Amino acid sequence: MVEKKMSQLEQVLRSGRFAITSELNPPDSANAEDVNRAAMILAGFCDGINAVDASGANCHMSSMAICALLTRIGYEPVYQISCRDRNRIAIQGDILGAAAMGVQNLLCITGDDVSSGDQPGAKPVFDFDSIQLLRTARMMRDERVFLSGRKITSEIPLFLGAAANPFVPPYDWRAQRLAKKIVAGAQFIQTQYCFDIPRFKEYMRQVRDLGLDKQVYIMVGVGPLRSYGAANFMRTKVPGIVIPDEIMDRLKKTPKERQQEEGKQICVEILEQVQEIEGVSGVHIMAYRQEELVAEIVQEAGLLPRR
Amino acid sequence: MKKFSLIFQELIYDFVHWAIQPLKPLLKPNSRMEKIIIPLEKLAKEVAYNCQMCGQCILHSTGMVCSMNCPKNLRNGPCGGVRLNGHCEVKPEMKCIWVRAYEGASLMPKYGAELLRVQPPVKRNLQDSSAWVNMLHGLDESSKVEWLSAEEQEKLEDLWSK
Ligand code: SF4
Numbered sequence: 001m002v003e004k005k006m007s008q009l010e011q012v013l014r015s016g017r018f019a020i021t022s023e024l025n026p027p028d029s030a031n032a033e034d035v036n037r038a039a040m041i042l043a044g045f046c047d048g049i050n051a052v053d054a055s056g057a058n059c060h061m062s063s064m065a066i067c068a069l070l071t072r073i074g075y076e077p078v079y080q081i082s083c084r085d086r087n088r089i090a091i092q093g094d095i096l097g098a099a100a101m102g103v104q105n106l107l108c109i110t111g112d113d114v115s116s117g118d119q120p121g122a123k124p125v126f127d128f129d130s131i132q133l134l135r136t137a138r139m140m141r142d143e144r145v146f147l148s149g150r151k152i153t154s155e156i157p158l159f160l161g162a163a164a165n166p167f168v169p170p171y172d173w174r175a176q177r178l179a180k181k182i183v184a185g186a187q188f189i190q191t192q193y194c195f196d197i198p199r200f201k202e203y204m205r206q207v208r209d210l211g212l213d214k215q216v217y218i219m220v221g222v223g224p225l226r227s228y229g230a231a232n233f234m235r236t237k238v239p240g241i242v243i244p245d246e247i248m249d250r251l252k253k254t255p256k257e258r259q260q261e262e263g264k265q266i267c268v269e270i271l272e273q274v275q276e277i278e279g280v281s282g283v284h285i286m287a288y289r290q291e292e293l294v295a296e297i298v299q300e301a302g303l304l305p306r307r
Numbered sequence: 308m309k310k311f312s313l314i315f316q317e318l319i320y321d322f323v324h325w326a327i328q329p330l331k332p333l334l335k336p337n338s339r340m341e342k343i344i345i346p347l348e349k350l351a352k353e354v355a356y357n358c359q360m361c362g363q364c365i366l367h368s369t370g371m372v373c374s375m376n377c378p379k380n381l382r383n384g385p386c387g388g389v390r391l392n393g394h395c396e397v398k399p400e401m402k403c404i405w406v407r408a409y410e411g412a413s414l415m416p417k418y419g420a421e422l423l424r425v426q427p428p429v430k431r432n433l434q435d436s437s438a439w440v441n442m443l444h445g446l447d448e449s450s451k452v453e454w455l456s457a458e459e460q461e462k463l464e465d466l467w468s469k
Contacts, residue, residue, distance in 0.1 A: 110386045113397040131383035149451030165387030170409040177384045239388030239396040
């Protein structure tokens with residue numbers, strides 16, 4: 001029997017405290033130690049650690065396995081499920097399995113296409129879309145049935161999340177699409193990297209106009225840019241990431257050896273600004289291969305102490 | 308001009324919907340008649356919409372754009388990878404299906420709001436069958452579980468005009 005208790009992330013969000021989640025860089029090894037080590041760096045500052053599901057369509061240790069390892073050492077994972085690699089049968093089974101291991105936070109995403117990853121010849125699945133995945137997970141939790149109507153014999157305590165990208169077209173539809181996700185089951189949202197504050201403010205205005213900020217917890221995606229080169233790569237090669245020219249210029253003007261520091265500074269500034277926006281409930285800090293910076297960012301943005 | 312064309316397409320949709328109802332006894336799933344009608348349906352919808360013959364047509368709910376042309380087969384709106392010029396993450400030369408769908412739906416007085424429908428998972432086993440036949444016999448929408456209550460759906464579609 002699964003223990004029925006709210007996840008820490010859900011508790012923090014419900015209590016109205018500013019929540020922080022981060023992402024674990026998935027190893028290319030079969031070493032549990034690699035996961036433990038990466039998690040240790042983040043655990044002290046985060047209410048949940050995202051186990052990413054082959055993001056960018058690059059092959060790494062699976063998000064399911066990372067979640068299993070994290071629950072073993074008592075850290076709280078956010079289990080990312082993308083629709084790219086598995087069909088509905090596999091996904092529903094994985095949701096049960098994850099819940100059995102004590103995973104409660106589920107993040108339902110579409111997933112980057114295989115063409116952006118290291119194995120573009122792979123077969124893209126996309127049997128579900130993210131909204132169908134959300135609705136199915138909600139059905140499994142609330143009605144205790146599979147999509148076929150077959151009964152599930154235990155409770156599945158899940159806290160359901162989805163992604164949102166307010167920074168790409170069709171801009172004016174993005175808030176309404178969030179409403180769709182909420183109806184499908186989303187309780188929390190992690191957004192794509194936010195570098196464009198005016199655009200995000202406009203999005204949040206639309207979200208508030210529709211009353212959606214009262215129905216879902218919105219966590220803004222932020223992260224430090226490691227260098228001008230890295231920013232340029234993200235901007236041109238990673239789908240969905242928008243970095244305005246001013247930020248690119250700011251990094252370019254900074255001498256190479258100080259760019260990482262500048263990238264962190266930009267991240268702290270963005271974090272401070274988004275905290276002030278009405279309807280924002282937390283941040284999701286993505287610091288790929290510079291996880292050690294998460295602690296500094298949290299501290300410099302004035303978010304300590306955490307507990 | 309575009310608006311005019313879309314209103315016209317709404318009318319055609321209503322007409323086809325109405326005109327095939329009496330044919331229900333003839334047009335049975337997996338029947339010889341279905342085999343005859345499939346090429347006709349395909350021809351009509353392929354020329355106009357690049358129809359992929361998913362067998363469960365939602366064209367009128369998606370701005371008269373066939374969403375099965377989205378490389379990720381999304382039925383509920385765009386992914387997060389849409390390019391800044393509105394083109395597709397996967398096929399940079401193609402405009403994102405959902406950018407087009409939103410533009411289309413915005414110009415459709417009757418069915419525009421249906422863009423906010425929460426579409427159920429695709430029944431892959433209906434691929435290459437006739438959406439008309441499936442619609443007549445309810446195969447496209449039948450389900451053992453309630454996908455979304457009418458009330459929830461209505462509330463959502465009310466947001467369209469906001
Ligand atoms: S960019 Fe648009 S058309 Fe391309 S995969 Fe994403 S949603 Fe589909």
